[in-house]
Amino acid sequence: MVILDWVVLSGTLLFIAGYGVWKTRGSKSVDDYVRGGNKARWWTIGLSVMATQASAITFLSTPGQAFHDGMGFVQFYFGLPLAMIVICAIFVPIYHKLKVFTAYELLEKRFDLKTRTLTAILFLIQRGLAAGITIFAPSIILSAVLGWDLRTLNIIIGIIVIIYTVSGGTKAVSVTHKQQMFIIMVGMFFAFFFILGSLPIDITFGEVLKIAGANEKLNILNFDFDTQNRYTFWSGITGGFFLALAYFGTDQSQVQRYLSGKSVRESQLGLIFNGILKIPMQFFILLVGVMVFVFYQYNSSPLNFNPAASEAVLSSTYAEDYRQLEQGHKELETEKRMAQNEFSKAWGVKDYNAIEEARIKMVDLNKKESSNRDAARTLIAQADSTVETNDKDYVFIHFILNNLPIGLVGLLLAVILSAAMSSTASELNALGTITAIDLYKRNKKTQLNQSQYVRATKAFTLLWGVIAIVIACVANLFDNLIQLVNIIGSIFYGNVLGIFLLAFFFKFVKGNAVFIAAIITQIIVIIGWSQDWMSYLWLNAFGCALVILIAIILETFDRWLRNPAFEA
Structure with a gap:
């Protein structure tokens, strides 16, 4: 990296953080800090939802995934548009009607406090781990490739995110997401056209596709029914559907994005916007990875990219x-x-x-x-x-540093770090909110005023930022980072989604049955994952169906025990 790259990189990151602090200074109420005063328009919501999901892992791991295994990973997202329709039709109207600050408030209204608390704790565990990984992911790669100190990188990324997230809350996260998504997509388009221009002059884009196709990198659809196969059409529209439904419908890091909407319609339009653009965006990122594969058919590559x-x-x-x-x-x-x-x-x-x-x-x-x-x-x-011997996550960053021109290297590094900041900011925002609203405020006997609750939410956001940095400093790599985050989510999301579906559609089931069923389900899902019963995507559908089934059985059995005829 030369001075121009450093200027582009540092200038981009400092602008985003500074803009977020300046634009959202002075939140005086919980409504302002947590829901952004309900002023967000649909395009802000849509971009914020996309930026929350598109972490640095997306832009480090996805091209490497395509480089090694082709475009089949896009099937993972096939259930997302269907999930957006369900969330727009059912979840969004209910959340807005109840005027909740968090998704889990609804569970106390429907069941009881312990069910709300348990679900909030499940969220805090999985999202707290994910927050650390979204900091760790770019840090470990940049550390290995650039020789930067890993812990220093973790701390720098974490502190930058903490500054504007703690300062401005939900609104700061949303307004910075727009800038981050712009930088991310500009950087990826630059990389795409640079690769195309770097190939031999007689190699057109059509030729690129022929070469990629000949090497089976363009095999997008797989209709295999094998549940051990991670990425198939069926796992995408079933397991992927349940994962997306749970993530966008019950995960506070996403729910908080559209709770800030100006109206139900604005929130719905924002989610539909995400549903329409998400698959093409992921397809394009995978295509960049395929382009990198073709590039290295004509250019030298290392035996191992790490x-x-x-x-x-x-x-x-x-x-x-x-x-x-x-x-x-x-x-x-x-x-x-x-x-x-x-x-x-x-x-x-x-x-x-x-x-x-x-x-x-x-x-x-x-x-x-x-x-x-x-x-x-x-x-x-x-x-x-x-x-780490698996070098999937190093492929794209190696290409960036060794082949892109001066200035563009800094921009692509800014893309990676911007993506890390965008997803981490949403996670810290949600973690602080859940801790303050669902645990602290709900269980505190004496009531505080609005400014005191805002300070408490900021304090919890700061605390989770520190915890995320600590997790990042002790984390380790896994098969592929983008898979690791999705595996963590799949272990918890199916259970949480099932709890919400019980709340919406099974009115006869009460809190005690749901609480016990959720604990049993979580234990079984963790055992199933550890014993490799099925591909992780199927865990979402499995956990969801299991908690519903167990809760219905427990409630039915409880009613049978309480039946006067039985007691006589």
Whole structure:
């Protein structure tokens, strides 16, 4: 990075934080601080909802996911538009009618205080962990690639977010989300067109798609019914639907975005806006990852994209074995470039026999390269078991730092850090609100005035910011960061969604049955996840159905016990 990149990066981040503080200073009431005075328009709500979900993990992990596994991950989002329709029709009108500050207030009105408290605590656990991971994700990658100190990065990102989130509350989060989404999309479009312009002059976008398709990177739809398969059409419209319904309908970090709407209609339009644009946005981000794959068909790439991993193995007794793998990797790259040229020439003259021969050769070479990378990961693990061998999350940042021009590097790093700030701000905002409203205010015997409750909410937001930084400092990588966040959500979301559906549609079920059912369900889901009963996406539907079923059985059994005929 050069001075211009530093100027772009630091200027972007400081502007966002400063704008958020200046634009939203002076919140004097809980309504102002928590719901932004109910002044948000639909486009602000829509962008804020999108920015809350689009963390740094989205822009680090998703391109790497596409680079290795293709576009199939987009199926994960297929249930989202359906979930938006349900939330607009059922959740939003109820929340606005009851004028709640948090989603969990509704549960006390319908059931009892202990059910509200339990659900709030489940939210605090999973969202508190997620807040730490959304700080940790960009920090660990930037630390490894740039050599920056990991803990210092965690603290810097956390402090910047804390400053404007604590200062302005929900309104600060919403207004900064608009700037962050603009920066994010501009940066990704720049990356897309830069890759296209960096390929050989005779390689058009159509040629890029042919090469990607030949290497099975454009296989979007999978209609397999195997529940162990993470990303299929069926898991997307079922498990993905339940996950989206729970996340957007019951997670305070999202509910708080549309509770700030000027009216029910503004909130609904904002959610529909998100439902329409989310899949195309994720499709485009995955397509950027596929473009990176094609770019590296013509340009050199490292054997492992994590520089810390390469450094660890090269300083070990396995160094010579690793160098031999690197030499084989370079030879494969030369063969790949030749195969790509043969493939393109065959397409140019429409020689379909030659096209198929070149395609088979291309696929075979990429499989050999994949095997080579697997062997490298094995060596790295043997050299140092503490180093992350899975390099999916490092692919895009390696491309940014080693191939983009001066200035654009700073912009793309600003994209990653802006995304981290946007999602973390929403999470801290929600965590502080839930702690203040659902736990502190509800259980405090003496009432405070509005300014005192605002100060309490700010204090809890600050506390959760510190906790998130601590979690980030002790966190560790997992298979793929974007999957890790979704796995954490899936463990809890199905249960929480089931509780809300019981509140909406099963009027005969009472609080005691729901409370016990929720505890039993959470234990079973955690066991199911640990024992790998099914792909994590299915946990959402499983948890939702399980808590409803157990609650109905418990309520029915309780009524049977209380039946006078039985007692006689």
